[in-house]
Amino acid sequence: xxxxxxxxxxxxxxxxxxxxxxxxxxxxxxxxxxxxxxxxxxxxxxxxxxxxxxxxxxxxxxxxxxxxxxxxxxxxxxxxxxxxxxxxxxxxxxxxxxxxxxxxxxxxxxxxxxxxxxxxxxxxxxxxxxxxxxxxxxxxxxxxxxxxxxxxxxxxxxxxxxxxxxxxxxxxxxxxxxxxxxxxxxxxxxxxxxxxxxxxxxxxxxxxxxxxxxxxxxxxxxxxxxxxxxxxxxxxxxxxxxxxxxxxxxxxxxxxxxxxxxxxxxxxxxxxxxxxxxxxxxxxxxxxxxxxxxxxxxxxxxxxxxxxxxxxxxxxxxxxxxxxxxxxxxxxxxxxxxxxxxxxxxxxxxxxxxxxxxxxxxxxxxxxxxxxxxxxxxxxxxxxxxxxxxxxxxxxxxxxxxxxxxxxxxxx
Numbered sequence: 581x582x583x584x585x586x587x588x589x590x591x592x593x594x595x596x597x598x599x600x601x602x603x604x605x606x607x608x609x610x611x612x613x614x615x616x617x618x619x620x621x622x623x624x625x626x627x628x629x630x631x632x633x634x635x636x637x638x639x640x641x642x643x644x645x646x647x648x649x650x651x652x653x654x655x656x657x658x659x660x661x662x663x664x665x666x667x668x669x670x671x672x673x674x675x676x677x678x679x680x681x682x683x684x685x686x687x688x689x690x691x692x693x694x695x696x697x698x699x700x701x702x703x704x705x706x707x708x709x710x711x712x713x714x715x716x717x718x719x720x721x722x723x724x725x726x727x728x729x730x731x732x733x734x735x736x737x738x739x740x741x742x743x744x745x746x747x748x749x750x751x752x753x754x755x756x757x758x759x760x761x762x763x764x765x766x767x768x769x770x771x772x773x774x775x776x777x778x779x780x781x782x783x784x785x786x787x788x789x790x791x792x793x794x795x796x797x798x799x800x801x802x803x804x805x806x807x808x809x810x811x812x813x814x815x816x817x818x819x820x821x822x823x824x825x826x827x828x829x830x831x832x833x834x835x836x837x838x839x840x841x842x843x844x845x846x847x848x849x850x851x852x853x854x855x856x857x858x859x860x861x862x863x864x865x866x867x868x869x870x871x872x873x874x875x876x877x878x879x880x881x882x883x884x885x886x887x888x889x890x891x892x893x894x895x896x897x898x899x900x901x902x903x904x905x906x907x908x909x910x911x912x913x914x915x916x917x918x919x920x921x922x923x924x925x926x927x928x929x930x931x932x933x934x935x936x937x938x939x940x941x942x943x944x945x946x947x948x949x950x951x952x953x954x955x956x957x958x959x960x961x962x963x964x965x966x967x968x969x970x971x972x973x974x975x976x977x978x979x980x981x982x983x984x985x986x987x988x989x990x991x992x
Contacts, residue, residue, distance in 0.1 A: 618945055618961050623691045624896075625682050625984035626948055627667045628957060629656040630974035631936055636669070636680070637973035638697055641946065641959055642988070646971050647697070652676065660983035662714040663734050666700060667983045670709050670721070677704035677721060677730070677744065679737050682984050690989040700737040704730040704744035707753075715760040715808070719744075722758050722768075727751035729758060729766070731786070749788035754778050757804045759811035761831040765791050767811040769801050777801065781813055781829050792833030798825065805854040805861060810875060812861055814849035824848035826863060826873055826880065838878045844868065849880075856898030858915035864892040870903055872918065883913055890930065891940040896982055902942050906930050910940075910947060912962065924965040927951060927958060936978040943986055950977040 620641035628637040629651065636649040636656070657670040665685060669678045679700040685692045706723030709730065713720045717734035721744065728751070730744035747766075754771035756778055761767065765785050769778035778801045780794035801815040813827040817837065824847060825839040840849070849863030849871065861873040862883065869884040870892045884892075884903050891904035900921065901913040908930065911923040927949060930937050939950045947960040955975050961967035 621986045622988035623985040628977045629979040631976040631978045635974045658981035659712040660981045702737045702742040706730045722756045727753045747788045749784045759806035762808035767829045796835040803851040805852040822846045853894045855894045860915045895942040939980045941982045950980040952976045
């Protein structure tokens, strides 16, 4: 090798080593250095109920701590309140509602721990409490077996002996739904006869008086959501339940129908969600998938079109939509753009015939999936689906809700 060749080889080796060092600095941790692991926000909480046991599991994901709480009955339906401090615990068949207090209170820039996690003092005793909605500090329950509403406010939740107030709007008993408007009124479903499926919606005030009557009749209403100005209800639009659509009810009393897409078939959007941050409405039914509902344009368009989705949830901030399918795959959609952000397998495949399938909720960082067959809640890192923390809870967890706050800022 002559002098010039040796010099050229030296330059090549120098460049190669420099590139390797740069690549190492950008991507690889130094030997012995810990890999950064994503943690949940400090003040997020998860509550889980069991099919057969009276145990509730209270999860603090930040500290990977699970606390067993004794409930009155098994198979409780769970809902976080809009204020995010509390979770409502509905024992539908026992005509009872309790409230669980996280002991956390937000002050916008930080969260205070104002007490220990415990049962709140308030209860509700309407007949067959089923549908739950919450707005601001108000919680509202539809009682199917007597057609009444139960209403409670956070300010009363820890008052000894407190009860949800009853609103009687003259409704017949039915599997009903309701929505809260920002002006303080409620949209409530109306059934043509006792026990029949609701086919109309009227607007009442807090005393139960009619403010605006129904102007549009549809059929078999089920599932609804509101942004405070309009309330959307999914249902069938033909007497033979062969076509469906979404009834839009404005706080001012106007009503209109948005028909399902032409090729939708004999299905209804039985679940309707509102994504707060994205300011979008989403309709879902397991047999058809998830759809974006454009109120202004009176149009319904697919986000995920498939008959294998069994869970569809808006994340805690209201920015993304998460869909879990029978093959165990999780998909995340950006609700502003409608784009698929990530997808991958997170649980084992699920039988379509299972009575109690895994249930899903999600924060901005993690998906939480209660898996009945394993007695665990999977905490899946949304930035890397391979990172899963498994929290052992009760023997057969079948209900799950989030409450608390996406914040790690405490009181200094």
